[in-house]
Each structure stands twice: as structure tokens, then as C-alpha cells.
Amino acid sequence: MLPQFGIEPERFMLTWVSANEGEKFAEVVKDLVAKVKLVGPLGKVSERTGGELIG
């Protein structure tokens, strides 16, 4: 469904981290943040609707 909304696959991640895997959790988050920074901001709703609310 996310591609239908034009949302890049880099923005989505599904993974399993146990409560005692603190280091892994930090890595997973750093990794996702780096990927999302590369694709840039998603844009506010007003931007998504063409720069202004109506148009």
C-alpha cells in the first residue's frame, strides 16, 4: 500500500529486536535514520497537495 501513496521503500522497515539486544537496536535505528536522510523529507500535507491547500 505504501507504494500506492508514493512512499519510498527506504522509509519502511520491519525487524525483530529482543529487549536484551540494546546494541542491535541502536544499529537498526541508525541504519534506518541514515536511509531516510538519503531520501529526504516526506513533505507536509500542504506540500503533498501541491504547495498550498487548494490546487
Next chain:
Amino acid sequence: MGDKLNFAFYWTAGCGGCEVATLDIDEKILDVAELANIVLWPIAMDFKYEDIENMDDDNIDVSFINGAIRNTEQREIAELLREKSKVVVAFGACACHGGIPSLGNFHNKDEIFQEAYVDTISTNNPDNNLPTPKTEVAEGELTIPEFFDTVYKLDDLIEVEYYLPGCPPSTDLIIKAVEAIANDNLPPVGSVIASKKTVCDECDREKKEKKVKEFRRPYEVDVDPELCLLEQGIICCGSATTGGCGANCPTVNMPCRGCYGPTSEVADQGAKLLSAVASVIDSDDQEEIAKIAKDILDPGGTFYRFGMSNSLLKRKKLG
């Protein structure tokens, strides 16, 4: 004339079903005529926009507006009716949540024009003529309304006092709304005139454990008339959808499509439905889950069928 209320009915981006639903209240329409003067109702009576423009502000007691807003004419008349009305009712799924037209928010203006005026098999348009807001002709300039990239629900543009959801709203709810107006017994501003509970709550089907190995469309299933449709692998939107319809669709073996919109507890109807449907998939195996999920051919259109304008994301990302 003196003591009567003034009502206006207007139709923007919608199919006209709401107008038919208004007439479907049968002999009660006579009560409406008794109660109110109709000052605008383009489908049924001949009035001019000018008549409305010449009115004083707040001259109309209630404007019932059905349809979403997707072009400049619809925006202009919605704003005009707002200015002239004490109360505006968003009538039907399109005005409340965007409705079917808001599926256009999975595309943009150019894509919609390309499909509608060029690519459709029945279209013969060798010069690729597309609607243009302004055209110069010998006699002067011709204009038509400008089409937006995005389909909006009514309260994205103007303030709305009441919401009467549904595609179309049930005659019972229309009568309830009219009676509330007649008796000056309206609920608090902002109210949705429907149930506070879900469609599942009004559905008499037997609910057991939901475990689904395969999603199927209604025509592919010999439907058990007693059992919950979702348990039969038919995607039914009842669990995240406001009731008030009396669960009409599930009663006749058709799944709920979600036309009454989210309940007050739900922020994003499509996300909630996706979550509900994902939770009934009966598998722990990633590949099998992916295979089962592939049965849902158009998840965006299925889970946001009547409410893209009302979703958190509003539309497909532009550009």
C-alpha cells in the same frame, strides 16, 4: 413564506446518489416542503447562483452539500453557501471524507486527464485535446472551472456544522436529521449524525475466531449467510467503520466497504483496516504471509475506498 426555514441543496463532486437518497425519504419529503422553502436545488428546481449571491448573510438556515471538492466552481459555490448559511451539513461520504472521487488522490490532474481524455479505449481524441480553463475564441474568452490535483472533503475548505455520512446516507438518518432541525433539537456542533459504534456492532452475523488463509472477492465465495464475512476471507471494513446504516451490506452477503467513515476512536480508517485485516492472517511464515497479502489486489483502494481526503496522508506524494 414567513415562518418557514430556508434550505439549500447542492451537489459538487459526487454521483447524484445523495440526491436520490433525499427523494427516497418518500412522503417525508412533503414534511420537508412544509418545514422549509427550498432556495437552491439545481437538480430539481431552477434557481440561479445570482439569487444566492443577492441574499443577505445567514439567510439560508441549512445548506446540505453533497460531494467532494475538486474544482474551482465547487469551491466557489461551497464558499458562497457557507457565507449565506447558518448551518452547513456535509451530506454523504464524499462531502464528509472525500468519498469515491477522493480515490483520485492516488493520482494527479495530469494522470487523470490522460486516462479520461486520451487512454480510455472508447476515447477518440487524436489531437490530445485536454480541458483548458481559458480558451480564446472570436467572440471572446471562454472559461471552464479549473480542476485540482487533489480532491478535498468539504471541511478542508469551509466550516461544517454537521456530518451525515454514508454512500448514500440511510433514509432513517436523513429523516432523523430533518426532524432534529424541525424540532430545533440539533446535537452539538461537529456531531456526526450516525451511530457511535461500528458496523460490526450492528451486524447479526456470528463472529468466531478470525483465521484466514486466503482472501477472496465476494463472487469467488459461496457465502455462508450466518458467519462473519471476514472469517470467510472476504475483506469487510465493518470493524473500523461507523455504523448507523443498520449493516445493510453484510445483511445481504456483501462486505462493508467503509462508506460511513472511521468511528470517533479511529484516526485513520485505512490504517486501522489494514491492521485489522493483517491480524487475521493465519500464518507465521513470511513467504506464506506475503502470498496471502497478494490476494488483496488494490490495498489502497480497498482500505481507503471512501476516505482518501480524510486519511492522514491525504494523497499520493506529488512529484
